Amino acid sequence: SDLAAEEITASGKRYSISTAVFFGINKFMKMYFLKRGFLDGKEGFLLCFNSAIGVYLKYIKTWRDK
Numbered sequence: 836s837d838l839a840a841e842e843i844t845a846s847g848k849r850y851s852i853s854t855a856v857f858f859g860i861n862k863f864m865k866m867y868f869l870k871r872g873f874l875d876g877k878e879g880f881l882l883c884f885n886s887a888i889g890v891y892l893k894y895i896k897t898w899r900d901k
Contacts, residue, residue, distance in 0.1 A: 840896035850894045859891030
């Protein structure tokens with residue numbers, strides 16, 4: 836998430852906390868429901884959750900680096 840946040844910050848884009856939350860939830864929903872992560876049980880849930888946390892952290896770090 837550090838490298839991705841640095842790239843976003845270098846491009847001049849800035850994001851708010853609410854955007855970070857939205858993108859994180861969106862990532863989870865997309866992976867868990869649209870890509871059928873729920874079919875993998877606990878492992879699918881954890882993978883989707885960890886991916887969502889990574890996206891959330893990436894955008895929070897861009898907000899922090901204002």
